[in-house]
Amino acid sequence: MSNTSEIEQTGDMLSAKLLTLVLVVQPERVLLGMKKRGFGAGKWNGFGGKVQHGETIEEAARRELQEECGLTVDALEKVGNIKFEFVGETQLLDVHVFRADSHNGEPTESEEMRPQWFPRHQIPFSQMWADDILWFPLMLQRKKFVGYFKFQGHDVILSHKLVEVEEL
Numbered sequence: 001m002s003n004t005s006e007i008e009q010t011g012d013m014l015s016a017k018l019l020t021l022v023l024v025v026q027p028e029r030v031l032l033g034m035k036k037r038g039f040g041a042g043k044w045n046g047f048g049g050k051v052q053h054g055e056t057i058e059e060a061a062r063r064e065l066q067e068e069c070g071l072t073v074d075a076l077e078k079v080g081n082i083k084f085e086f087v088g089e090t091q092l093l094d095v096h097v098f099r100a101d102s103h104n105g106e107p108t109e110s111e112e113m114r115p116q117w118f119p120r121h122q123i124p125f126s127q128m129w130a131d132d133i134l135w136f137p138l139m140l141q142r143k144k145f146v147g148y149f150k151f152q153g154h155d156v157i158l159s160h161k162l163v164e165v166e167e168l
Helices: 059-070 131-140
Strands: 006-009 012-026 028-036 077-086 091-100 113-119 146-152 157-167
Touching: 006 059, 006 091, 012 059, 012 131, 028 059, 059 091, 059 113, 077 131, 091 131
Parallel strands: 012 091, 077 146
Antiparallel strands: 006 012, 012 028, 028 113, 077 091, 146 157
16 A cells, blocks of 8 residues: 555645544543644644554554554544645645544653643643644544645644545
8 A cells, every 4th residue: 555645636736645643532531742843843632643654554543652652552443534735735644533442551751742631621722733623523522524624834724624424
C-alpha cells in the first residue's frame, strides 16, 4: 500500500500524507497531549502521526500512541477520516481518527507530548486546532464522520465539510 496518492483538488495536484490520530476516552474524561515541538506545537491534541512504509494505519496509530504517551490499547475504533488542506502547501493531510475506550499503562510525558486528562465538559477547544470543536462531539458520541477542512495558516478555517456516515 502506498502512503502517497494524487488527489485532484481545485485544479491543483496535491499529494496526500497518511496520518493517524487516537483519542483515549473514559466515561467522564478524555486524554489529550500538549504538543511540545514540530507541527501543531503549543496545541492540545490527540496522539498520532505518520504512517510508515509497510505499516497498516491501525499499526501506526498504536505505535504513535505508545511513543507519545506510553499507553497501549487492546481495541481501537475507527471513528473518522478528515482531510486537511493548508493554503500554499502541496500536501493534503489524510488523518484517520481512532477512539480507544480502554488502555494499558499510565500516561507518561514524552519528548513530543505532555499528556493530561480533561473532564468531557472542559475540553480546551480554545487551545486546540480550530476544527476539533466541530467533530469532537461526534467522536464522543461514537458517531462516524468524514470531513474536509481548508486552513489559512494554522488557525483560520476557510471552508469545511463534515458529514456523519454509517461506515468508514
